Amino acid sequence: MTAFSVRTIPPRDWRKGAQATVALMAAGADYIVGGVLIDAIEQDVYLVSCPDILVKQGGWSVWGDWQYAPVDIKLGKKPKLDYQVVATYHAYVLAHTQGNWPHESWLALREGRYHSVDLDQQLPKFSDVLNACLFDLRCEVAPEVFIAHSRCDLCHWFSQCYQAASATSHLSLLPGVTPARYTHLKAQSLLTLTDLAQAHPRQLAYLPGFGDAVAEKLIHQAQATLYDQAIARTPHNPDDSFILSPQDLPSAEVELYFDIEAAPDVDVIYLHGVLVVNHRQQTEAFHPLLAESP
Ligand code: SF4
Structure with a gap:
């Protein structure tokens, strides 16, 4: 043959x-x-x-x-x-x-x-x-972009689509907003970062593919992105207002941000990174602990 x-x-x-x-x-x-x-x-x-x-x-x-x-x-x-x-x-x-x-x-x-x-x-x-x-x-109008990293990362249109999504702060840029969840958010008229940041987990938790944990996490993601600040993930009283304001955000003279990157399909965690933000000295330093081979 x-x-x-x-x-x-x-x-x-x-x-x-x-x-x-x-x-x-x-x-x-x-x-x-x-x-x-x-x-x-x-x-x-x-x-x-x-x-x-x-x-x-x-x-x-x-x-x-x-x-x-x-x-x-x-x-x-x-x-x-x-x-x-x-x-x-x-x-x-x-x-x-x-x-x-x-x-x-x-x-x-x-x-x-x-x-x-x-x-x-x-x-x-x-x-x-x-x-x-x-x-x-x-159509004369371009379709709405939805950035799904599994699909978009290797696509040669990525930079154009990412730009378009960033220009409108598209919800697909938030970690955890999958195409299926986005459909449910749209049905709830939660179309922008502000809409989602001001939502209450109760509004989302009952939707398919959400649940309490996902609902809270998505709303916190939207709040952190909207305010461009880290926020504390603390347990809350369901009767309290879930909306955080920038004053509620924790801060310190020296802040450490921890990042972890993994390739789950090969069961490898290849990066532990710490970003040190020193407000006193106005410096930022990233310390990557990187595994260059499995
Ligand atoms: S980057 Fe590619 S896959 Fe992603 S939205 Fe744009 S055209 Fe579609």
Whole structure:
């Protein structure tokens, strides 16, 4: 069996990549690495799909009694919904290219795991995502950004999106505000840092994915960010006002801020850092205790 690669063609030259991919599929190549698939859905609107590998299988296609299935290689251990929607997208574009739906669309995950995506189950979700995407692309106003570090950290739009989010103090910049929780905050008309900072935990605790601890923590995060000061996480009387004012914040001539950074997926804590803020001498010094190897 032979694998052919389309990766030598510059990524931006997707028409050339698609021609090379179709030529390899028509010739019945066993594996195609870095293939490019194109589907013109409207005049000047093209879907471009780049599955990591196309694997030849039995069946039929416009070229004869064989067809292809896409495989996407992912670093994660689990077949996250985002991965599955993209895998469904590959299958959708491939179906138009080869004239038949692939039997499967695969995710190759960490530790050698393979996951066959349930295409019937994911197609409605994929259609929603595609339609929302086409709507946003046609819209003259940019969609609302939501900074989710798991998704955004590796995205080449990150600096633009971060700037846009910072300009409006978007709630997604607060640790703990996930897309699901944000939907609930919006439904409560808690749209800004000030709204959230002035909320009471009782207002949030009953919502799905919150609970007392998360509700209190999110509101404290909003207060700390709004006032740009550290605040004490002290147990409070539920009957008290939960709103802190800057005067309530603790301060000292010398303050120590402790930070810890971890890579939970490999079970490593790699940084203990202490920021020493000396108000007396008007100095700040960061002392990182960094593990440079596990
Ligand atoms: S950086 Fe912007 S474009 Fe990229 S995933 Fe995040 S919100 Fe989306």
